[in-house]
Amino acid sequence: MTTFALVDCNSFYASVERIFRPDLKNKPVLVLSNNDACCVAKSRECRALGIKTGDPLFKIQHLVNAHKITVFSSNYTLYADISARVMHTLESFSPRVEIYSIDECFMHLDGCKDLEQYARKIRDTVLQYTGIPVSVGMAPTKTLAKLANHAAKKYPQTGGVVDLTNSSRQKRLCELVPVKDVWGVGRRIGKRLENMGIRTALQLAQMDLKVVRQKFSIVLERTVRELNEESCIELEETPATRRQVICSRSFGSKMTEQGPMREAIAEFTTRGAEKLRKEKLRACVISVFIRTSPHANRSQYSKTATGRLIQASSDSRDFLHLAGKLFEQIWKEGYHYAKAGIILTEICPENQMQLSLLEPPKDSAASDRLMQTIDKINQTTNGKVQFGSQREEQDWFMNRTHLSPSYTTRWEDLPVAK
DNA sequence: TCTGGGGTCCTAGGACCC
């Protein structure tokens, strides 16, 4: 039988920050979202204080002060680099892995004789090579492996490793786990299940498949099957090409004027096109959206406009032109805007383009050369070549008050050994 | 005062066609 392992980094962002700040060992550490708005990661010590992922900073500020919590703005460049090192280490333990997220990796451990011992070796090696503590859960399906991992984190006496290949162990754990902690059961469905009297993972596992399908969806049916050792979610070793690119931000302060908003949209559009080029993709469709804050007591407005290019492109100018027109369609004076962004869809690899029947194919060679040149210059000079509609001064840009140095990706920030 | 950003998949309902 197939065995899935899920390796998950413990408090990943907080652990990364601690690699370079050994003085923070066993001290509470918190990492904030973009804009320093809310908590996205916290060390065990913070969890013990009752801080939850998603808590806005202003609501927990008193705890931060009272317990001298060290706070970091998120430093995604640093986290991505450390993540790559962790994943690289894991790849030496199995030929079949799926990098599931920045801090999680599913692996096949078929044919392994002593699973628990092997898992401990994985743990020790990752810690030694990267400084990041991980937990390992093993089971016949991904959903059960997630559950095993959950237990490995929750119960310290497991030493961070839980082998859930045995059915009776599965049952005993499922009895203890609240239904909302099952992978695939979120807040909404968790509530609905509880209203039906389904409170534990075991009760969910014992539900009638037909009822689940009828009252919920095929997605939850798969979850139930997976809890019963029937593997429905395969390992995805080669990542599918992405379906969309989103570039959006909440603003540091509310936006009320059209000019700065137009420039913000141009900035997102440029970033989006850059992402396409970096991954050798093109897109056909762009959506532009602006919206007020759903948390504010002022009048609300939220609008999206979508437009299509005749031919898929990754040329910033094509999208800037279209995005400008779309923006004019949705802009409405008199609101306090909190967030805006663009979404690129109908994406294809740059070498597999669908040509238009009606329009002669556009020769993109010149455009490609220009964009390549711009990207190259911007890579080495930190964004010096801009388009007319972008603006140099980005006063709406993020608050990142507590940013750590880019220890591993900027020469100036290399840590110095004393 | 202050509530992230980036993704995926599924479903329901409307438009339209025969």
Next chain:
DNA sequence: TCTGGGGTCCTAGGACCC
């Protein structure tokens, strides 16, 4: 006056994930 049934495609919104 009467106003079907079956199908496709598209979109908005819901739900989940990290």
